[in-house]
Structure formats: C-alpha cells, structure tokens
Amino acid sequence: MFVSDSRYINCCTCGSVKMADIRVTLKIFKNENETSENLAKFVINSANKAIADRGIFTVGLSGGSAAKYLSEHLPKLETDWTKWRVFFCDERHVPYDDPECTFNFYKTNLFSKVPIPENCIFPDDPSVSVEDAAILYAQKLRSVFGCEKEFPEFDLLLLGMGPDGHTCSLFPGHSLLEEQSRWVAAIADSPKLPSQRITFTFPVLLAARNAVFVACGESKALMVKRVVEGVEDPPLPAARVKPRNGSLVWFLDEDAARLLRKD
Secondary structure, eight states: OOOOOOOOBTTEEEEEEEETTEEEEEEEESSHHHHHHHHHHHHHHHHHHHHHHHSOEEEEEOOTHHHHHHHHHGGGSOOOGGGEEEEESEEEOSOTTSTTOHHHHHHHHTGGGSOOOGGGBOOOOTTSOHHHHHHHHHHHHHHHHOSSSSSOOOSEEEEOOOTTSOBTTBOTTOGGGGOOSOSEEEESOOSSSSOOEEEEOHHHHHTOSEEEEEEOSGGGHHHHHHHHHOOOSSOOGGGGOOOSSSEEEEEEEHHHHTTSOOO
16 A cells, blocks of 8 residues: 655655565656656666666666656766667567657657667667567677576666556567566567567566656556556556566656555
8 A cells, every 4th residue: 555645845755555575666746747857867867876886777668658758858867878778678560760669769859869879779670570570689688688697687677557557568468478488579469559569578577676667647547556556366467567676666646646545
C-alpha cells in the first residue's frame, strides 16, 4: 500500500509501495511538466553516477511519452554523452524513416541536439527479417555487456506502460511473457500495430540496476493503480517488472496517481 500522504515538498510527494517481494519508490509531481523535468534530472544523475562508478552508462529507452519528455529536457542538462551506450527496450520493425520508428524519433528530437557519438547508439536493423533482427540485437548487447553474464545488467531501463498494461512489446497473454533464456525476442503478431517488433525479454528487465516507469494524465490513473498495487493474477506485464537486485521507480503526476491508496 502507498505509505505516504504528505503534502508536496519541492513539488513532489515521495512514497513507497510494497509490490509483491520488492519495494517501489513513487515520485508524484503536480503536473506533467514537473514530472518530465524531474525524470530527466533522475536520468542524468543516474548517468553521471554510473560513469563515475563504471566508466560508462548503459540505458534502454522506450517510445511514447517518455521519448517526448527526455527529448525535451535532457539536452538542457550536463553529462558526458560519449560515455552513454543507448539501446531500445523494444522497437517496431519498420524502416528508419517510418513515423512509427522509435529510433527515428530520438534521432530527430534528442540525438541531434546532444554530442553523442553515432557508434554509442544501437538501433534495430530493419533491413533483415524480424527474427534475424532480434538475433543481431542480442549480439549488439553482447558487444557492450560481454558474454560472461547470463543477462545484461543495464544501469537504467526507461519503460512505458500501455493502456492494456503491456510494457516493451510484452503483451498480456502473449507467449513471450514466459521467455526465460533469450535477451531479445522477435514478435510477429503484436496485438498493437505495427505487428512486427523486437523486444527485451523479462529476464533482461529483471536484471536491471534501475527500472523506471513514467505515466501522466488522468487516463493513466486506473492502469497505474492496477499495476502498482498489483493485485491481479496473473499479473499484468508491467506489474511483473521487479528488478531482482535493483530499484523500481515510478514518476507520476497527480492525475495519474489519483486512484492509488494512501492508507
């Protein structure tokens, strides 16, 4: 249950909720702009700490609102972009110039505004089949993380949540929810168009040092409640994100958080 009902301190209520066997940090801000600004600061702080500790920052990006928020605010902040290694938690298997391409959105709206080397960004390869693209993407991951660990340990995964509770391209009821060995999987029958995608699997999400969700707006409130309070069986895909040795943080505005219990 949500354990803090204090009023805003620096425009933020910070609380925690017990989600099965892990504790989740909730950062709740008054509106979408404050939420997005503070998300960007959290990302930069995470990056700078990882660079100081390990020499590089490994991050998985998602599309949707998170892409818009990060593209707006990250260029204003200070970090060593040459130390970033940027992957995509999932990607629609479409040409780079397709408006559905997540990489293209970031290329246009973020990467063009910051001094990040092209060889530090790892997009999908739309020139091959979706099955081969997933294999190639796993190889890209191994080129950074090596092969000695069972799964890559990202410094930060920035995740979205769909109206059906999906995250990445892991959809309710889909067989990929049970994948336990591959790092990256192809999906050719996505219930959300476009139907062909590649996606990180749950073992990769669970191995992250930090996983972050962001949700704003009243339309997200019911799904936020269902995922954060996590009472459903089987759990929704987004509710299954529980890093084994890392942290889980939700950035919410008041509207998205309005249905969460405060007792």
